[in-house]
Amino acid sequence: MTTTNRIERHHYDVVVIGAGGAGLRAAIEARLAGKKTAIISKSLFGKAHTVMAEGGAAAAMGNVNSRDNWQVHFRDTMRGGKFLNNFRMAELHAKESPQRIWELETYGALFDRTKDGKISQRNFGGHEYPRLAHVGDRTGLELIRTLQQKIVSLQQEDKAEFGSYDARIKVFAETTITELLLDGEKVAGAFGYYRESGEFILFEAPAVVLATGGVGRSYKVTSNSWEYTGDGHALALRAGATLINMEFLQFHPTGMVWPPSVKGILVTESVRGDGGILKNSDGKRFMFDYVPDVFRKQYADNEAEADRWYKDPDNNRRPPELLPRDEVARAINSEVKAGRGTPAGGVYLDIASRLPAEEIRRRLPSMYHQFKELADVDITKEPMEVGPTCHYVMGGVEVDPDSGAAYGTVRGLFAAGEVSGGMHGSNRLGGNSLSDLLVFGKRAGGHAASYADQLTSRPKVSIGAVEAAVETALAPLQRDTGENPYHLQQDLQAVMGDLVGIIRRHGELEDALSRLAELRERVAKVSAAGGRRYNPGWHLALDLRNMLVVSECTAKAALERQESRGGHTREDFPAMDPKWRRVNLVCALDGDTVRLTHKPLPKMRAELVGLFDRAELAKYLTDEELADFDALAEEAGK
């Protein structure tokens, strides 16, 4: 009782957990709706993982090729996700992303320009037309800085009006939320700690937006930062929300594999968009051998045509290096397994022999700079060694497509960005994540604000729940017999990397589940040395249980889905199965254990189905669905 009395308490209308692109955009929207808004950031303000995005933000503005429009973008997104996407999210995303990008310019963003002064757009894997608004290869940084500065500008307005920068929107930097607090089924607040001091903090708020990003730190080789421990996924589960599509993880095909200082770091897809090619240790450009039938029409089958495409994309088919990410990742994996990889277990990505050094430096400045500085590799002179790295989780909180409100039993919980699921289906196209977080960040923030508005009474935080949260948080510090959290994390990463990685097998997945069960016992007894002030060992100990439960969801769903699709590849079920396309795997918590259920996908509206060729649909849909399509087409023809 005395412990909970001394906890710092704050009252807000909307609490946004996560200060990346989605979180900041949601917070801006909630504040613009007049709500008192808190932003919780695990790191310093402006350091979120969004800064790592390099390629750009996809939006069908049609600045470079006027034939682009939302319908084409929608088609590309559905194709990329192998039709498992929530169609409504894909539709909203394709329709609204241009406005979200233009809006950023009014906040002060400076994108690269076309000759006539519009926002320039670049080619990217899976996008039919040049579509990615970009700033060199640091688009994510531009996005986060722009949103950060917009928040500062709103704070300046509040300072002028109310005398305090923090009057209506405040950033809690280096603060971690460990529990969501409920009043019945309604969100009542969030509990966490300041990383700097280790002191606890309690937010009382009727609406919470999760924007915590992904889960990559559960993997050995990952491009993700330490923050990506699946906090939002786990918070949502524990609050009674559901997760979908957790079996789908994107392994970026071209992460650095050598030297170790840059292991896992991404080599942006635009290296390939600008002419980079993949070669095996025999020096062979191997991607031509891996073009799947569904893509034969769009991708070149010989080097001459592929090379012409860079100059004349209208009359030539695309180089196979620009296939969707999962195809490229699988191809690299096959080459390495066949013994044609580099000594460090990757393949060569060569741009040095394709473009003049000066051109490479101009087009890929931060890429050039990064490898020169971090690894002493000169990409204008030598090829890079690349291989698949865990990059993005397609799965996440199951949400209402229009509002971002979490499904399940909980009310008042919203999710946007990587932590939400459905938008990208089984695989995300490059460039769709930055636009995703703007489109759905805005929607989640706006709907969280109106949810808070329509409540007649504020939900109450119960003292018992706070006491329990305090106890859980302090437990690792009070135990001195348990294991070191860093070793537990390494063990977890080994299980996930080796057994639930890019290529999956039935036996290995079962093995993974039993090892995860053992790890669960060990994590429950983890102990952290040291005190409460800025103690990274303690912080990791608290994150471990989130990583564990999310890993269990991934392993269970991966075992259940007996097909290969997008970011989920089963060696024992190598083909896509139209029957599985109709199913989302939904994870929920039943007490402590993850419960998995099947849920049918929402049925796409007729006018959206009509955007596709029958021949294309035939690759994805069951005969029954195709019959429906034919009936519709016949009706339209009458």
Next chain:
Amino acid sequence: MGTKRHFRIWRGDESGGDLQDYQVEVNEGEVVLDVIHRLQATDAPDLACRWNCKAGKCGSCSMEINGMPKLGCMTRMSTFEEAETVTVTPLRTFPIIRDLVTDVSFNYEKARETPAFAPPAGVAPGEYRMQQVDVERSQEFRKCIECFLCQNVCHVVRDHEENKQAFSGPRFFIRAAELDMHPLDAKTDRKEYAQAEQGLGFCNITKCCTEVCPEHIKITDNAIIPMKERVVDRRYDPLVWLGSKIFRRGQVPQTSVTSGSHSGAVHSHAAAGGVHSHAGGSHDPAAEAQAQAGVNWHREVPKPTAPAVDDNGKLPLTELTFDRAAAPSPFGDDVQFPLPPEHLNFAHPEQDKH
């Protein structure tokens, strides 16, 4: 397999601390941050250190390595000798929280004080039109990853806590410059703001900030100096000021003495040849007049010459390795004082009163 290397890392909090010795394994191709992570996983699980991307993109892992402000993730172990001790300390300019973590809230306060982008009136979203060449100037400054190494190294605040109130630091000078050069920013007083509110005048251009910038932003050359020059143009042009003093003594008709038409008036008055000398500040009006007549207002100010740089294109010294505690002379180390009289061209501001 790696080799054991000797590290000294500052451990402690605001109440004090000291350097602690660690022997730690280092493998080929690793950076300092990798080694710190290995220490956390082995000898020092509670060693506090900020990091995020480990790719030089987020600017979290700022620290001082062998006294040089650097990013831990961008400092390759191969840059040290095998037997060299690597000393890692927190940023000196900011208050310690614990170990390598400092309280950088100073920077966020200054960020909040800097006026935000002002969107142009009447231009709808989607209607913004800018040329690449025009956005590139601001884009250079928007590369900033906010590692705050420039703020840390800036001697105006590094050892002068008292200056923090009035001085925003290089990070926010480039923010002001970025907005100043933004093709569509509707606010027009960015430079004046930098001078009046951000303390631009404190900067005496030692270029330490440029040298430590991991993004290689030319903070001094491309942001601070142009801003200073333009502020000076408008407010402190010495010719305007000096000209008005001279003309007021009745050498030329008073009508030509207005600050608006200064340059023409002054230059028309200039005589050929000779370097102005006050000859020791004489009070004799005749001597004064003669001296004035000898002033060559067309004297060519020597062009600034680039300093000698080393193989990496950097200055061979920094404030940290410099041979004295303060900044170098703004006049250059080769200028001896007192100057020989023939090199002087100065009129004392108080001389009219005598």
